[in-house]
Amino acid sequence: MQNRPNALPAADGPSASITARALGALRRDSDGYLDGLNPEQRLAVETTEGPILVLAGAGTGKTRVLTTRIAHLISTGRARPFDILAVTFTNKAAREMKHRIGTLIGPAGEGMPWLGTFHAIGTKILRRHAELVGLKSDFTILGTDDQLRLMKQVLADQNIDEKRWPARSLSHLIDGWKNRGLTPDQVPPGEATSFAFGKGGALYTAYQARLATLNAVDFGDLLLLCLKLWRDNTDILESYQDRFRYILVDEYQDTNVAQYLWLRLLAQKRKNVACVGDDDQSIYGWRGAEVDNILRFEHDFPGATVVRLERNYRSTGHILAAASGLIAKNESRLGKTLRTEDEPGEPVTVTGAWDSEEEARLLAEAIESLQSKKHPLSEIAVLVRISAQMREIEDRFVQLGLPYRVIGGPRFYERAEIRDALAYLRVTMNVSDDLAFERIVNTPKRGLGDATLQQLHTFGRAERVPLLVAARRLCETDELKPKVRQTLRALTESFSRWARLVESQPHSEVAQTILEESGYTEMWQKDRSADAAGRLENLKEFVRSMEEFPDMAAFLEHVSLVMEASEAEGAERVSLMTLHAAKGLEFDTVFLPGWEDGLFPNQRALDESGRAGLEEERRLAHVGLTRARKRAKLSFAVNRRIHGLWSSTIPSRFIDELPAASVDVVEAPAHYSAGASRFDRNPQPFGSSYGTPGWQRAQERTQERTNANSGGRGFGASPGRRGVSSGPRQIEGELIAKSTGTPSAFSEGQRVFHTKFGPGNVAAVDGNKLTVDFDKAGRKMVLESFVQPA
DNA sequence: ATCAACGCGTTTTTT
DNA sequence: ACGCGTTGAT
Numbered sequence: 001m002q003n004r005p006n007a008l009p010a011a012d013g014p015s016a017s018i019t020a021r022a023l024g025a026l027r028r029d030s031d032g033y034l035d036g037l038n039p040e041q042r043l044a045v046e047t048t049e050g051p052i053l054v055l056a057g058a059g060t061g062k063t064r065v066l067t068t069r070i071a072h073l074i075s076t077g078r079a080r081p082f083d084i085l086a087v088t089f090t091n092k093a094a095r096e097m098k099h100r101i102g103t104l105i106g107p108a109g110e111g112m113p114w115l116g117t118f119h120a121i122g123t124k125i126l127r128r129h130a131e132l133v134g135l136k137s138d139f140t141i142l143g144t145d146d147q148l149r150l151m152k153q154v155l156a157d158q159n160i161d162e163k164r165w166p167a168r169s170l171s172h173l174i175d176g177w178k179n180r181g182l183t184p185d186q187v188p189p190g191e192a193t194s195f196a197f198g199k200g201g202a203l204y205t206a207y208q209a210r211l212a213t214l215n216a217v218d219f220g221d222l223l224l225l226c227l228k229l230w231r232d233n234t235d236i237l238e239s240y241q242d243r244f245r246y247i248l249v250d251e252y253q254d255t256n257v258a259q260y261l262w263l264r265l266l267a268q269k270r271k272n273v274a275c276v277g278d279d280d281q282s283i284y285g286w287r288g289a290e291v292d293n294i295l296r297f298e299h300d301f302p303g304a305t306v307v308r309l310e311r312n313y314r315s316t317g318h319i320l321a322a323a324s325g326l327i328a329k330n331e332s333r334l335g336k337t338l339r340t341e342d343e344p345g346e347p348v349t350v351t352g353a354w355d356s357e358e359e360a361r362l363l364a365e366a367i368e369s370l371q372s373k374k375h376p377l378s379e380i381a382v383l384v385r386i387s388a389q390m391r392e393i394e395d396r397f398v399q400l401g402l403p404y405r406v407i408g409g410p411r412f413y414e415r416a417e418i419r420d421a422l423a424y425l426r427v428t429m430n431v432s433d434d435l436a437f438e439r440i441v442n443t444p445k446r447g448l449g450d451a452t453l454q455q456l457h458t459f460g461r462a463e464r465v466p467l468l469v470a471a472r473r474l475c476e477t478d479e480l481k482p483k484v485r486q487t488l489r490a491l492t493e494s495f496s497r498w499a500r501l502v503e504s505q506p507h508s509e510v511a512q513t514i515l516e517e518s519g520y521t522e523m524w525q526k527d528r529s530a531d532a533a534g535r536l537e538n539l540k541e542f543v544r545s546m547e548e549f550p551d552m553a554a555f556l557e558h559v560s561l562v563m564e565a566s567e568a569e570g571a572e573r574v575s576l577m578t579l580h581a582a583k584g585l586e587f588d589t590v591f592l593p594g595w596e597d598g599l600f601p602n603q604r605a606l607d608e609s610g611r612a613g614l615e616e617e618r619r620l621a622h623v624g625l626t627r628a629r630k631r632a633k634l635s636f637a638v639n640r641r642i643h644g645l646w647s648s649t650i651p652s653r654f655i656d657e658l659p660a661a662s663v664d665v666v667e668a669p670a671h672y673s674a675g676a677s678r679f680d681r682n683p684q685p686f687g688s689s690y691g692t693p694g695w696q697r698a699q700e701r702t703q704e705r706t707n708a709n710s711g712g713r714g715f716g717a718s719p720g721r722r723g724v725s726s727g728p729r730q731i732e733g734e735l736i737a738k739s740t741g742t743p744s745a746f747s748e749g750q751r752v753f754h755t756k757f758g759p760g761n762v763a764a765v766d767g768n769k770l771t772v773d774f775d776k777a778g779r780k781m782v783l784e785s786f787v788q789p790a
Numbered sequence: 791a792t793c794a795a796c797g798c799g800t801t802t803t804t805t
Numbered sequence: 806a807c808g809c810g811t812t813g814a815t
Contacts, residue, residue: 090804119805141805219805254804286802386801388807408803445791561805580802602801620802643800644806 033071033104037064044276044307045069048078048246051267051301053294054276057338058323058626059314059586066250066276067100070112073246075105085244085266086115089251091562093584094120097250114244118259120561122222125229125240132233133225138553140216140426141560145419146435147171147218154207158199165196174204178220179288181227181258184208214434223258230265241269252277252297256288264300273301279334280327283580283620285612286605295334312338312626314586316345318662319632323625325659330615338626347664348625348632350595350655354668355639355646356389359593360396362668366633367402367574370589377403379588381575383624385600389593390576397574404574408581413559417524417535418542422559424514428498429552432466441467444523446487455479468495494518507552511543579624590628595621595636595652621654 034042044054044065056062070086073079088094094116101112114121123141130137142150151167151174173195177187184205192201211217217225230237247267249255252275255263267273275297282291298304312320320338327333353359367380384390390406397404412418420443423436430436442448460470474480475489494517501510515521521539524532549555575587594600601617609616625632636651750762 117805122805143805222805283802284804287804388800411803447791449791578802599801604801616802641806 033068033075037061037068038311040307040309040311041065041068044274044309045072047305047307048073048076049272051271051297051304052274053252053297053301053304053306054274054309055306055334055336056276056278056309057312057336058278058281058623059312060309060338061313062250062276062278062309063096063100065309066248067097067104069248069274070097070101071104079245081112082114083243083245084112084114084248085121085246086112086248087118087121087250087263088115089117089254091117091120093117093250117561118262119219119222122226122262123557123561125226126217126222129229129233129236132236133229134212135217135225136215138215138430140214140430140433141222141557142211142216142218142435143414143419143560145414146216149435149438150210150214151207154203154210158196158203158206160196160199160203170195170200170203170207173200174207175220176288177204178218178224179256179258181224181261183224183228215432216435220258223262227258227261227265237265238269240266245270245272247273249273249275250277253279253282253291253294254284254289255293257290257293260290260293267301271301278336279332280330280336280619281583281623283583283616283623285609285616291332295332308336310336310338312340312342314629315340315626316342316630318344318347319625319628319630321662322348322632322658323622325662326618326625326654326657327622329657330618332612332615344662346631347662348634348658349664349666350658351633351635351666351668352651353635353637356392356594356637356641358668359635359637360392363393363591363593363635364396364400364402366591368400371402375589377572377574380591381577381582381585381587381589381627382591382593383577383579383582383627385579385594385602385620387578389599393576393593397576402574403572404576407575407577407585412538412541413562415535415538417538420520421511421515421539421542422556424518424520425511425552425556427468428495428502428510428514429556431468431495431499434460434467437467440518440520441491444519446491446519448484448487448491452480452484452488468492502552507549507555508543508546510552511546515539515543579620582627583623586627586629588629589631590624590633592621592624592632592634593636594640595634595655596640596649597652598642598649599640600652601654618654618657621652 034045037045038061041061041064044052045068048069054062054065056065066086070084073084074081086097088097098112098115101115116124126133126135126139127137130139148167148171151171152162155162155165155167155170177191184201187201187204189201192198192204194200195203211221230240244266247263249263254277263273275294277294279291279294282289282294285291293300298306315323317340320340324338351359351362353362363382367377370380371377382393384393394404394406396402413422420440423433423439426433426436427440438453441453455474456467456470459474460467463470463473465473471488472492475485475492480488498510498514498517501513505513521536524536524539527535546552546555549558575585597603600621601614605613605617607613634655636649636655638648638650639646640649641647748762752762
C-alpha cells in the first residue's frame with residue numbers, strides 16, 4: 001500500500017503552513033464534519049495535496065468523501081469555493097453534490113461556480129473565449145436531433161446516398177472521434193477513409209464547418225473546443241490551471257479520452273487532482289468511457305496516492321459476498337474486496353421460470369407478498385438488462401394493479417411537443433437558428449412544404465442570411481405564390497413581434513403567447529389521439545418550469561444541457577429500470593430478472609467487444625447486485641421471445657459464478673414446476689450433460705434443505721413448444737388464437753382498440769377490413785391487423 | 791395532405 | 806413482434 005497520511009511536508013509552499021493547518025484542525029473539531037469517517041475515508045479527505053485516486057466500491061460512502069473533501073478544503077482555508085473545480089457526469093450528481101455541500105458547511109458552499117458536469121463547465125469556459133475558437137459567445141448547443149438533421153444536410157451536400165451511408169452512422173463515427181479528443185485534422189488516416197469510400201474525414205470537416213456557420217456546437221465540441229482553446233492559447237490554459245487550485249472528479253471510471261485530456265491539461269501544473277471512481281462499476285464503455293483511464297491513473301500521475309474504500313455500508317453479507325465473488329472473475333481490475341460489518345442476512349435467491357411471462361408473474365407475486373408484509377413499494381426495484389424486458393413486467397403490474405414507475409423513460413425534453421416548443425423559443429431568441437426554424441416552419445401545418453423550404457434554402461444560401469431572414473426578404477418579391485407569401489409573411493411578422501415581446505414581458509408569458517398565437521397549442525387541442533392530452537399537460541409544465549429561470553436565455557441554456565424530467569418523487573411505487581439507470585441508486589429489495597446467456601451477458605456486447613464486453617457485462621451484474629440493501633432476487637426464464645421468435649435460453653453464466661454459499665435456489669410454486677431439471681443449463685431433450693457447474697451444486701444443497709423432489713429429467717417437451725408445463729392460462733389461448741389467424745376474428749358490435757385511434761366499436765366486418773366507430777376519432781375503415789380486441 | 795403499406799433495425803444512455 | 810420513418814397510392 002502506498003497510502004500514507006498527509007503528514008509529509010506539503011509540496012505547495014507557504015499556503016499549507018503549520019499554523020494554517022493547526023487552525024484548520026481547530027475549526028475542524030468544532031464543525032465535526034470529519035466525525036464518523038472511517039480511516040480510509042478520512043485519508044481520502046485529508047490527503048489534499050498531489051494526485052489521489054480514491055477507489056470507492058459500491059456503497060462505501062463515495063459521495064460523502066467527495067463532499068467532505070470539498071468542505072475540508074474550504075474550512076481549512078486551503079481553498080475558497082471558487083478555487084475548486086468539481087466535475088460530475090450528470091446534472092443529478094452535480095445537484096446532489098451541491099446540496100450535500102450546502103448541508104455540510106452551510107451557505108459558504110453556495111458559491112461553488114465550478115461545480116458541474118463536464119459539459120456545463122466546458123460551456124461556461126467556451127462562452128468566455130468563444131471568438132478564439134471561431135464562435136460567438138451566444139452559440140447554440142445542438143441536441144441529438146438537430147445534430148442528425150445537420151448530418152443529413154451534410155450528406156446531401158456531398159451527394160452521398162443516405163440509404164447506404166446513414167446519417168446515424170456518420171454521427172456515431174464523428175461522436176467517437178470527438179470522444180477520443182480528435183479534431184478533423186487529427187483523425188488517423190486509416191479511420192478517416194472508413195466511411196463512404198474514404199469521405200469520413202472530409203465529412204467531419206464539412207460538418208464542423210456547417211456548425212461554425214450556424215454558430216453552433218454539439219455536445220462533443222463542448223470538451224473538444226476547450227482542448228483546442230487551451231492548446232492554441234497557452235496563456236489562457238495557464239490562467240485556468242492557476243484558477244483551479246484543487247480539482248475533483250466524480251465517477252472517474254466513466255471518463256472518455258477527451259475528458260481525460262481535458263483534466264490532464266488543467267491538472268498539469270498544480271497536480272492537485274482527486275479522482276473518485278470504481279473500476280468495477282464502469283459500464284459505459286459503449287459510449288466512449290475508457291476503463292483504462294482509471295486503471296492507468298498511477299501511471300498518468302506519478303506518485304499518486306491510492307486509497308481504497310472497501311467498507312460497505314449498504315448491503316448485507318450475503319449480497320456483498322455474491323457481488324464480490326462475481327466481480328472477482330474479472331481480470332482487468334485494480335482489485336478491491338468489499339466488506340461489511342452488517343449481518344449475513346438473506347442469501348441471494350435464484351429462481352428459474354418456464355418462460356419470461358411466468359418469470360414476470362412470479363416476480364409480481366413476490367412483490368405482492370412483500371407488500372403484504374408491509375415492505376414499502378418505494379424500497380423495491382426491478383432492474384432489467386434491456387428496456388424490451390420491461391413490457392411484459394409492466395403488463396403484469398398493470399393487471400395486478402401494482403403501482404410502478406419507470407425510471408429513465410423518454411426524457412421530458414426529448415418529447416416531440418417539448419422540442420417543438422423549444423424550437424419556437426429558439427427562433428424567437430435567435431433569428432439565425434435555422435435548425436429550429438426548419439423544425440417548426442410547418443408545424444402546425446400551414447401549407448409551407450418542401451418546395452417552399454427549398455426556395456428559402458436557395459435564397460438564404462445565395463444571400464448568406466438565415467432562413468427566417470430569407471423568408472422575410474422573399475416576401476418582398478414576387479417569387480412566391482400569393483398564398484404562400486401571405487402565410488410566410490404572417491409567420492415572420494409573428495416572430496418579430498414575439499422577439500419584441502421578450503423585451504417587455506415576463507418570459508413564461510411570452511412563451512405562452514407564442515404557443516397560442518402560432519397555433520401550436522390549438523394543434524394538439526384538435527388532435528383526438530390518445531396522448532394529445534398528455535402532450536398539452538407537458539406543454540403546461542414546460543411553461544411553468546420556465547418561471548424558475550431569470551430570463552429566456554438562461555432557460556434555453558439550461559435546457560440544452562439538462563435533459564432530465566423533474567419527476568414527482570416519493571410516491572409509493574415499485575421502481576422499474578434498466579441496470580444502467582440504476583447506478584447510484586439503492587433499494588431494500590432488488591429483483592434481477594432475465595439472467596440468461598445472450599440477454600445477460602448480452603450477446604451483442606460479447607460479439608462486439610469480446611472479453612472486454614463480457615467483463616463490462618459482469619460489472620453491470622455487479623452494479624445490479626450491489627443496489628440491494630437486504631434482498632437480491634435473481635431469476636431467469638428457459639424460454640423467451642427474442643425479436644418475436646420463441647427461443648430456448650440457458651441460464652446466465654454469471655449465475656454459476658456466484659459463490660454457492662451465499663445463494664439459495666428457490667423453486668417456483670409447485671404447480672408450475674416441471675421438476676428440478678428445468679434449471680439445466682443445457683435444456684435439450686434428455687439434457688446432454690455437459691459440465692455440471694457450481695450453481696447446480698447450490699441447487700442440490702437447497703434441495704437437501706427443502707427436501708424437494710428432484711426426479712425430473714430433460715424437458716419432456718421440445719423447447720419451442722409452449723404451454724406444456726405452465727398450466728392452463730388464458731393468455732396462451734389468446735396467443736394461439738392470434739397466431740392461427742382465423743379470417744374473421746372480429747364481429748359486429750365488438751369492442752376493439754386501435755393503436756392510433758384508440759378504443760371503438762366494430763360497425764361492420766368485410767373480410768379482413770373493419771369499419772369501426774372510434775370513441776374519439778369517429779368512423780374509420782381499418783385493417784383487422786391494426787386493431788386488437790379490447 | 792393523409793393514411794396504409796413497406797422496410798429496417800433492434801443494448802445499455804448522458805450531455 | 807414491434808415500433809419507427811419513409812414511400813406510395815389516393
